[in-house]
Amino acid sequence: MLDQIHLLAAVTVLGVLEQAYFFLQVIYARRAFGISPPKTSGPPEFERIFRAQVNSSEYFPIFLALLWQAGLFFHQGQNSLLPGLSLDLFPRVRYFFPHGTVCAECSISGRSAMPDAETTTLQNKENFRKTGHIKANSSQHELPNELTPGTAMCSTSSSGSAFSPGTIHGFMPVFQGPHLRKAFV
Numbered sequence: 502m503l504d505q506i507h508l509l510a511a512v513t514v515l516g517v518l519e520q521a522y523f524f525l526q527v528i529y530a531r532r533a534f535g536i537s538p539p540k541t542s543g544p545p546e547f548e549r550i551f552r553a554q555v556n557s558s559e560y561f562p563i564f565l566a567l568l569w570q571a572g573l574f575f576h577q578g579q580n581s582l583l584p585g586l587s588l589d590l591f592p593r594v595r596y597f598f599p600h601g602t603v604c605a606e607c608s609i610s611g612r613s614a615m616p617d618a619e620t621t622t623l624q625n626k627e628n629f630r631k632t633g634h635i636k637a638n639s640s641q642h643e644l645p646n647e648l649t650p651g652t653a654m655c656s657t658s659s660s661g662s663a664f665s666p667g668t669i670h671g672f673m674p675v676f677q678g679p680h681l682r683k684a685f686v
């Protein structure tokens with residue numbers, strides 16, 4: 502019996518890890534923008550991450566129920582692994598980082614955007630704390646070196662992206678930033 506549901510279990514564990522990754526992103530974003538619970542509103546950069554995480558966790562029970570039903574009552578390989586990965590878990594990462602909202606420049610350039618990304622995140626944070634909103638000039642069209650909303654998600658790693666260019670560049674963003682790693686401990 503147990504050896505017949507290992508695929509279901511694997512997809513389930515992957516789903517839990519994805520959920521953990523998402524809520525950690527919200528925790529990092531809360532720190533980056535100084536938005537303490539129970540507040541849930543802030544700049545669009547924060548609210549996008551927040552909503553994506555909440556939406557994803559709202560769908561998670563439905564996903565699990567369907568996954569296990571399909572796997573137990575039908576053939577698990579066909580009916581859980583591929584659909585589970587391709588219809589929910591993978592698309593959800595793209596949903597979390599909509600195309601073009603995450604650090605387009607740094608992935609195109611193919612090199613580390615650490616200084617800009619960190620500076621911009623820090624500036625956004627400071628501006629938000631002082632004025633209640635992020636400075637209007639953070640549009641990439643006006644200032645090429647500034648990053649679009651979502652820069653809080655920029656990777657500060659120099660290892661480059663393992664993901665497709667222009668979409669999911671920044672994994673574990675703020676986590677890798679020394680200033681926030683310090684703040685988090």
Ligand SMILES: CCCCC/C=C\C\C=C/C=C/C=C/[C@@H]1O[C@H]1CCCC(=O)O
Nearest residue numbers: 521528529531532533534535536537538
């Ligand atoms: C499925 C594994 C569960 C592992 C749970 C891992 C981490 C969650 C535990 C504690 C998290 C605490 C986070 C606090 C956030 O930093 C607080 C936001 C405050 C923002 C601020 O006041 O600047």
Ligand SMILES: N[C@@H](CCC(=O)N[C@@H](CS)C(=O)NCC(=O)O)C(=O)O
Nearest residue numbers: 524525527528531538539551554555
């Ligand atoms: N939806 C959660 C996801 C992240 C999370 O679980 N955060 C923990 C540590 S900051 C929390 O206690 N959040 C309080 C809350 O959601 O009101 C949030 O908005 O914070």
